[in-house]
Every structure is written in structure tokens, then in C-alpha cells.
Amino acid sequence: MSYAAIADTPDRVALREAIRSLCDRFDDAYWAELDRTHTFPAAFADAIASAGWLGIAMPPEYGGAGLGVTEAAIMMQTIGASAGAFAACSTVHINIFGLHSVVRHGSEQQKRDWLPKVISGQWRTCFGVTEPDAGLDTARIKTRAVREGDHYVVHGQKIWTSTAQHSQKVLLLARTTPIEQCARPIDGLSLFFTDLDPATVRITEIPKMGRHAVDSNQVFYDGLKVPLDHLIGVEGKGFRYILDSLNAERILNAAEVIGMGRRCLAVAVRYASERVVFGRPIGMNQSIQHPLAQCWSELYAAELMTLHAAQLCDTQQPCGAQANAAKYLAADAGFHAADRAMRTLGGMGYAAEFHVERYFREMMATQLAPVSREMILCHIAERELGLPKSY
Ligand SMILES: Cc1cc2nc3c(=O)[nH]c(=O)nc-3n(C[C@H](O)[C@H](O)[C@H](O)COP(=O)(O)OP(=O)(O)OC[C@H]3O[C@@H](n4cnc5c(N)ncnc54)[C@H](O)[C@@H]3O)c2cc1C
Numbered sequence: 001m002s003y004a005a006i007a008d009t010p011d012r013v014a015l016r017e018a019i020r021s022l023c024d025r026f027d028d029a030y031w032a033e034l035d036r037t038h039t040f041p042a043a044f045a046d047a048i049a050s051a052g053w054l055g056i057a058m059p060p061e062y063g064g065a066g067l068g069v070t071e072a073a074i075m076m077q078t079i080g081a082s083a084g085a086f087a088a089c090s091t092v093h094i095n096i097f098g099l100h101s102v103v104r105h106g107s108e109q110q111k112r113d114w115l116p117k118v119i120s121g122q123w124r125t126c127f128g129v130t131e132p133d134a135g136l137d138t139a140r141i142k143t144r145a146v147r148e149g150d151h152y153v154v155h156g157q158k159i160w161t162s163t164a165q166h167s168q169k170v171l172l173l174a175r176t177t178p179i180e181q182c183a184r185p186i187d188g189l190s191l192f193f194t195d196l197d198p199a200t201v202r203i204t205e206i207p208k209m210g211r212h213a214v215d216s217n218q219v220f221y222d223g224l225k226v227p228l229d230h231l232i233g234v235e236g237k238g239f240r241y242i243l244d245s246l247n248a249e250r251i252l253n254a255a256e257v258i259g260m261g262r263r264c265l266a267v268a269v270r271y272a273s274e275r276v277v278f279g280r281p282i283g284m285n286q287s288i289q290h291p292l293a294q295c296w297s298e299l300y301a302a303e304l305m306t307l308h309a310a311q312l313c314d315t316q317q318p319c320g321a322q323a324n325a326a327k328y329l330a331a332d333a334g335f336h337a338a339d340r341a342m343r344t345l346g347g348m349g350y351a352a353e354f355h356v357e358r359y360f361r362e363m364m365a366t367q368l369a370p371v372s373r374e375m376i377l378c379h380i381a382e383r384e385l386g387l388p389k390s391y
Helices: 003-007 010-023 026-035 041-049 068-081 085-097 101-106 108-120 238-274 286-314 322-342 354-366 373-382
Strands: 125-128 144-148 151-162 169-175 190-193 201-204 216-227
Touching: 003 286, 010 068, 026 085, 026 354, 041 085, 068 085, 068 238, 068 286, 085 125, 085 169, 085 238, 085 354, 101 108, 101 190, 101 238, 125 151, 144 169, 151 169, 169 238, 190 216, 190 238, 238 286, 238 322, 238 354, 286 322, 322 373
Parallel strands: 125 169
Antiparallel strands: 144 151, 151 216, 169 190, 201 216
């Protein structure tokens, strides 16, 4: 199927235009100030929520629009291409597909109680999976949830939990059966959607390189009581539920990065056309033009892979390799575009005035999270090339 047949249907063009016009209300000056002051973009988050966009991929019976991963990817790519770049994406990312495990495995009561509040923006939620001593080896997490009568009690520590400072809720992965008693390391992990009760949960922000408007945190759980009905699905199957939504997450992340890369490229092209040195625009030099043309090509290729993966996902076809490859290609294409924008602007790339340094700082994170390029290549080598598992 051609690019236009997927991305430029009338509905998707209208979707892109609606998101773009909402994002245009929040310009570079808005995001730069929030980045400088480490302030959460509440006005942007409220605007997205009140326009109903948080429910784009949620079932209509709970207040969502019931659209697919393709539409969600188009939305996130448009947000990534806005002045808010990765900070804007991270403000809403978890709400778009993060609760897919609730949609697929939650009870009817849970869906009715929770999803409308997440879609309306009444509840902000964060994602508590990564731990300092486990890293990408998620099955080795140590946070424990122990059943005591009509509730679980959680002890442990998470790291990098984004938006926890501003969230009431957390989608939390914890071990409910000791790993030694499980047939496989990924067994015995359970998923909860529960409250970040300040009486037993301590949240401390991690100083970091960029995306300062959106906090990432260490979160210490010291006896958090979790009611039984905050368990999603069956005890011990939580890691499998997370795996269910990983392909969609990879696709959305790829789309975000492509949008960010396109913004960097646009700034670089404008500057290359206008900046005159040695009596002519620097964009007349092939050493400036060619890398920008290369970025255009890489971003386009990554976008095609992303749309292809989204289409496979929406039609319930296997898409693990394509979703991973899309994330890999997008992260590299986006990073090259940010790097090239910085070089094209020369000294002004390093100055805050043109915002490229902010985009560059934010772009770096997409090389590392939510999954690193190394782990993607491990996955493709094993699953697509039949090479031995290396981790
Ligand atoms: C800005 C930001 C926001 C985040 N938000 C969240 C969030 O909201 N919730 C959450 O749960 N997590 C979040 N994360 C965590 C993120 O998902 C992890 O940082 C990521 O999964 C990598 O884990 P790690 O940093 O522990 O790396 P490690 O696992 O320590 O790995 C370090 C390096 O070693 C490489 N490596 C490790 N093992 C192998 C191997 N076998 N073969 C080859 N290479 C290997 C990795 O690829 C990586 O380059 C966030 C991270 C960042 C930076």
C-alpha cells in the first residue's frame, strides 16, 4: 500500500490538522520556559485531554474514539513535530496506549471505573516498571507485592518513573511469586493499576540531561497497600500483559521521534536558506545540503516502516520485528536529524535561541528508552535471523 493510501486518507489528514492546530497554541517560547523552570506542561496536558485526544485508541464504550495504532501514531508524530518535541509526547504518551493491558485484561468493572477518568484527564498516570538493579532485564525486578488478606502490600524501588510527580495513579509491575518458585523468570510478576499514596510512596526527581518539563523519578514503595481489585487480570501474568502492548508502544515511540526529527530538519533547512556566509546562503554548499537530504531520506524510510508496523498491528498480524525495526530506524533517523540541525546552525545550534539544543537534548533520550537499540538488534537477530539468544 502506498504512503498516501495509509497516511493521507481524509480522516487522517483531518486528524493531523486538528492536532497540529492544537499544538500550535503552545509555541517554542512556552516549552523553553517550562524546560528552563522544570515545570510540568499542565496547560498542554489539559488542552489535549479536554479535546478528547487521550482516548484516541480507547474503546468507545468507555469514552474513547476506538481508533487504531495507525491513528495514534499519526497523532504522536504530529505532537513530536511540534515545539514541545519529546516533552510534549511524554506528557501524554502513557495515556494513549499504556492502559492497553487494562483494556485487554481488566474486568468490566475496572474498565468502567478507570478508563473514563484516564481519558478525561481527571487521573494522570505513570508507568512503574524499570528498577535500578534490573535495568532491561525486567524479569529480575525485585519490587514485591505480598498478599495480606484483602490487599497486597508493596515494598521496593522503581527508577525513571516519568510524570510520577504529577500522577495520582501508577501502572505497577511487581513480583508476587519469588523467582525461584517460578517455571520461567517472566512468571510470577503481576500488574496493578493503583494509587500513589504519599503515606507509603516517596518520589524523588532524577536530575537529567533534557526534557526538563516532564519529570522522571525514583519511586520508593514502603508498604503501599493495594486492594485486590487493583490487580489486572490474573496474578503472575503481569509481564505477559505488558508484552501485549509493547509493539504498539514501540510504534508510537517511533512516530514521536520521526516528528521530532522532521522539526529539527525544518529548522536546519530554514537556517541553511537564510544564513549567508562567504557571500551566499550556506545551503548552497553540498556539504550542508547532502546531509540534510540524507536526513529527509532516513526519516521517510523510518516513517514507512512505522506505518507498515502500525497497519500490521491494527489488522492483528504479527508485527514484533517491524515495530522494533521502526523504533530502531526512527531513533537513528531522529538522532541524525538533531545532530545535523545542530551542525547546520553552527554556533547558533548551541544557543538556546533557536531551540535546537533543546530538541537535541530531548532526542538523546530516544536512543535509550523505552528500549535501547542494542536490545532491539538482539530481538531481531534472534527472532528474524534465527541466531542464538544472546541475553
Ligand atoms: C527519559 C527516560 C524516561 C523513562 N521513563 C520510564 C518510565 O516512565 N517508566 C519506566 O518504567 N521506565 C522508564 N525509563 C527507563 C527506560 O525504559 C530504561 O532506561 C531502559 O529500559 C534502559 O534500562 P537501563 O537504563 O537500566 O539500561 P541497562 O539495562 O542498565 O543497560 C545499559 C546499556 O547496556 C546495554 N545492554 C544491557 N544488556 C545488554 C545485552 N545483553 N546485550 C547488549 N546490550 C546490552 C543496553 O542496551 C544499554 O545500552 C525511562 C528512561 C529514560 C531515560
